[in-house]
Amino acid sequence: MKDCPVCGSKNNNTAKFCVDCGRPMSQVQGDSAVITIGRGENNTVILNNPAVSNFHCELVINNGAVVINDKNSSNGVYVNGVKITSKTLKKGDVVTLGSKFVFDWEVYSASGRGLLCTTRFLFQGKTEYIIGRDPSCDRQIDNIKVSRKHCRLFLEGNSWFVEDLGSSNGTFLNGGKVAKSKVISSDILTVGGIPFSLESIVSGSKVSLGETAITAHHLVYYGGNRRLIDDISLNISPGQFVGLIGDSGAGKTTLMYLLCGINRPSGGDVKINGESIIVHPELFKGQFGYVPQDDILHRELKIIESLEFTGKLRLGHKFDRSEISEKAYEVIKKLNLKGKEDVIIGSPEKKGASGGQRKRVNLGLELMTDPGFLVLDEPTSGLDPLSDREVMQILRKSADNGQTVLLTTHNISVTNFKFLTHVIVLAQEGKLAYYGPADEACGYFGVDDPVYIFDALKRKTPDEWKNAYRKSKYFLNFSYNDAKPKPHTSMRAPALNTDFFNQVVTLVTRYFTVTVRDYERLALMLFIAPAIALLVNMLFVGEAAELKALFILVISTIWLGCSNAVREIVNERSIFKRERMVNLSIPAYLTSKMVVLLIFSFYQTTCLVGITSLNFNYSNGFGLFLILFYTSLLQLSWDC
Amino acid sequence: MISAISRTEAFALTVLPLVLIPMVIFAGLVEYFGQMQDSVQWFSGLWLSRWAYELSLITAYDRGVEILGFNYDGSVIAFVVITFMLITFTGGLVWKLMSMDKRK
Secondary structure, eight states: OEEOTTTOOEEOTTOSBOTTTOOBSOOEEOSEEEEEEESSTTSSEEOOOTTSOTTOEEEEEETTEEEEEEOSOSSOEEETTEEESEEEEOTTOOEEETTTEEEEEEEEEOTTSOEEEEEEEEEOSOSEEEEESSTTSSEEOOOTTSOSSOEEEEEETTEEEEEEOSOSSOEEETTEEESEEEEOTTOOEEETTEEEOHHHHHTTOOOOSOOOOEEEEEEEEEETTEEEEEEEEEEEOTTOEEEEEEOTTSSHHHHHHHHTTSSOOSEEEEEETTEETTTOGGGGTTTEEEEOSSOOSOTTSBHHHHHHHHHHHHHTTTSOHHHHHHHHHHHHHHTTOTTOTTOBOOOSSSOOSOHHHHHHHHHHHHHTTOOSEEEEESTTTTOOHHHHHHHHHHHHHHHHTTOEEEEEOSOOOHHHHHHOSEEEEEEGGGEEEEEEEHHHHHHHHTOSSGGGHHHHHTTSOHHHHHHHHHHSHHIIIIIOOOSOOOOOOOOOOOOOOOOHHHHHHHHHHHHHHHHHHOHHHHHHHHHHHHHHHHHHHHHOOSGGGHHHHHHHHHHHHHHHHHHHHTTHHHHHHHHHHHHHHHTOOHHHHHHHHHHHHHHHHHHHHHHHHHHHTTTSOOSSHHHHHHHHHHHHHHHHHHHO | OHHHHOSSHHHHHHHHHHHHHHHHHTTSTTTTGGGSOHHHHHHHTTSHHHHHHHHHHHHHOSSSHHHHTOOGGGHHHHHHHHHHHHHHHHHHHHHHHHHHTOOO
């Protein structure tokens, strides 16, 4: 447990960024302290660079005064360009170690918390860094939300500046969008939803996929009069792979819905990197990847098409076809689905991809946008042990890349437990019985195999478990976050596709592909209108039958419209809901439905009027066509 | 609307006849529009087929409309009613879809 030097919130020992204010955690703290700097491993600050001596220099902090002493380094210490052996530093002094490092320092005076001094070192070998997705960039970030050439960091005088290079999702400095701005070490630069410090870019440290910390603050949820979630607080750090387990009805799904903002808590708050998702749900739409339990997929599509359409729908405004297709193949590779790209997803009844493959595609849809926080509802239920392990491996890899992963599961075998870094155990009535490292859970519950945890849960009442956990050391480390968080806005979610026409085009193409793929139904739809028209011609002859024939035409138009439309939305209900959670626009969705259905209506009306006009002498055949077409339009909005 | 309101496809398909059969009955031919009682004439006005049929007849033929009890002056009203229905149902559909993502 360590305190954030800026806002004072409690953080995990491993946290790189403060969960509440988003500031980096690598600061040194104390009223008086000696900070040694050098290449050797015993230093407070280790700089692994040949230009730095083993013990290069030391900083002596005493009651707010900071003195720097050279420790006989080979390359010397410079303050404002002058070589020194010992000097008291003033705010704004530029310190250089040798000629390579600019030493950027800052003193905070946080009231009641003593004096804090941050130390950061900027490698000055280069004076310009291009950041982007392109391999030619100085810092390549392999994330779809980052543009090919996203932004440029450069040294001008003694200051670093950041400049956006016309990126699609923008460059953010401490939460504000910037075109060009000065950067200091404590600033957080956000590129495609991924936060960086200046240091992490110039020092060349590993860039991870995302840095999304989730904190739950005293979550309470009532369903009717029953308390389903009972005062749960959680700190989930980036890179954690958390399993959420508990008996059926303990509130696993409810807790998961609360954490990713699907349901609104009755009390408490959920924060992503310090910002409430309840107050600003729209900011985080692109940062969550919620993978539902059922495979919510268009079964008529090929695996690769399914990924590509989702990619286009969510990111199509910023990326062209080839980029999205590239990304889809990358996801295919991640999912171990190489060679299966062209398999039709199908369903258990209709042969197609296997159950495990479908689950992976279901997960893959969310991976298309590289979300920082992946939430999965029973991703392995109903899978054979091999597919189960494969899915867990894929998720573990995502977590190792810095994504935060949370899943509910019933499978708590030893093998599965090994993939998880942490587990949350819920007792009945939504009470938190344990949240801590996965490998210490068995010890906590006094069992030797995780499958017996549920048995152990029955030995005490839920309230006893809740109270026992509050007294344990894990509570302080993983759940306690009472510190008042500061408002912070550094990690805005990247812009998702909200372009109406772009969405319509993607949806129409997808819908058309789905419809055309169902050959039998398509053939029938094309056959039925001419068939009816011919029957009308056959049966009704002469003026006397005109009224009847037209009656059949009107009824057919309405009826055919019905049979086309009535299945549409109800069958896509779950897909609609899933995409609504991300970025689907209702007008775009409806327009796409109407466009495709109207193409069919157009064909059917043309057949009906055209063929019957051979037999009947319409005074205004084109007018009749227009009226019937208009009728079918109304019919569609009625039936859809 | 029907598809959006239904929770399952089976429900949607079961509800469908409830809409389609009145469409047939009240269109104005099975029972001539002119022979319906006044109250039934009003009720038939709720169904799209009655307006679509009248409008189609007036457009397609210069004769025969009177037999059913329709009127050659009726085309504007029929068109307005159809348009009104179109706006209402599209609005209802959008409202229904929007209400689907309300958070609990």
